[in-house]
Amino acid sequence: MTHPSPMQNVPKVLATLVATLTLSCLAPLVQAAGLQFIEVPADSQGPALKGAVWTPCSAPAVEIKLGPMVLPGVQNCAVKGINLPLVVVSHGSGGSFLGHHDTAASLADAGFVVAAINHPGDNFQDLSRQGHLSAFLTRPVDMKNLVDFMTAQWPQRDSLDKQQIGFFGFSRGGYTGLVAAGAVPDFRIGAGFCGHVDLPLCQEARSKDLPKPPPRDARIKAAVIADPLSLFAAPGLATVGIPIQLWSSELGGDGVTLQSVELIRAALPTLAEYHLAKGAGHFAYLAPCSPERTRAIPAICKDNPGFDRVAFHTHFNAKVLAFFRAHLKQGSAP
Numbered sequence: 001m002t003h004p005s006p007m008q009n010v011p012k013v014l015a016t017l018v019a020t021l022t023l024s025c026l027a028p029l030v031q032a033a034g035l036q037f038i039e040v041p042a043d044s045q046g047p048a049l050k051g052a053v054w055t056p057c058s059a060p061a062v063e064i065k066l067g068p069m070v071l072p073g074v075q076n077c078a079v080k081g082i083n084l085p086l087v088v089v090s091h092g093s094g095g096s097f098l099g100h101h102d103t104a105a106s107l108a109d110a111g112f113v114v115a116a117i118n119h120p121g122d123n124f125q126d127l128s129r130q131g132h133l134s135a136f137l138t139r140p141v142d143m144k145n146l147v148d149f150m151t152a153q154w155p156q157r158d159s160l161d162k163q164q165i166g167f168f169g170f171s172r173g174g175y176t177g178l179v180a181a182g183a184v185p186d187f188r189i190g191a192g193f194c195g196h197v198d199l200p201l202c203q204e205a206r207s208k209d210l211p212k213p214p215p216r217d218a219r220i221k222a223a224v225i226a227d228p229l230s231l232f233a234a235p236g237l238a239t240v241g242i243p244i245q246l247w248s249s250e251l252g253g254d255g256v257t258l259q260s261v262e263l264i265r266a267a268l269p270t271l272a273e274y275h276l277a278k279g280a281g282h283f284a285y286l287a288p289c290s291p292e293r294t295r296a297i298p299a300i301c302k303d304n305p306g307f308d309r310v311a312f313h314t315h316f317n318a319k320v321l322a323f324f325r326a327h328l329k330q331g332s333a334p
Helices: 010-022 101-109 134-152 172-180 187-193 200-205 258-267 291-296 309-327
Strands: 034-040 049-055 062-066 069-075 084-090 113-117 160-170 220-226 244-249 271-277
Touching: 034 113, 034 134, 049 101, 049 134, 069 101, 084 101, 084 134, 084 172, 101 113, 101 309, 113 134, 134 160, 134 172, 160 172, 160 309, 172 220, 187 200, 220 309, 244 258, 244 309, 258 271, 271 309
Parallel strands: 034 069, 084 113, 084 160, 160 220, 220 244, 244 271
Antiparallel strands: 034 049, 049 113, 062 069
């Protein structure tokens, strides 16, 4: 099958976030994650970042209604536990900090603090830099700024173990996580995504004066990378020095193919685990949609016959949790 360029899917990207921002969770309301919203202040390295934090919480979950959105959890719950590991989350192109809310809540229930933000210029509300190379440069900086905020400014920062930080990234967020882990991108590869379109990224990736790749964030100790968009040649992946749990969808999509992820797999020197989601398309890694949203936006929410996204996420979230438990030291039990 053919896979569309990630630069050709602006309507699809918008639909993705309509789905994630208007969904009602399919799972029973059994999760007890605390939920709070954050804004990382603007500084010389970038604009303000809006996002959310999921935390361990001792109160029973309720429905948190945010306009048309309903999430299970406890808003502004007191953080339960000390010396808690932190996991930061990077969404895909045109995505949202809520796109992986079920995975975040699952980790928070188990004693992790999880923080996610919208990437400026490459999120559902603002696509101004989606077609530019600059989006690939600023994404790792956004995540560095998020870690800075969580460890130095977040009001509950004393509950964190600042030496135990993990990363979760999907699609372009997977690219972002690999860079944070030490991978060096080759931006010339970006020209190959252009196909028959001629967006700014196409010309920028052919430039003789390519920008310097973003640096590694040495605070990241382990990373889960799901269906990553690759701008990497094999030598650029040889510099990754932390454990990686790598996931691939069998059918791919949005510029990601099984072959491209397997090339990453072959080049990673520190691959801890590899998982192939058989029968899954690219968007299977987003949180399950409600029946209403599946009918309204099948391109994002509807999976191939025989693939059960809800069941897959039960398996996926358990594997993600087990990986972070194996590679990040946990504090007191939630």
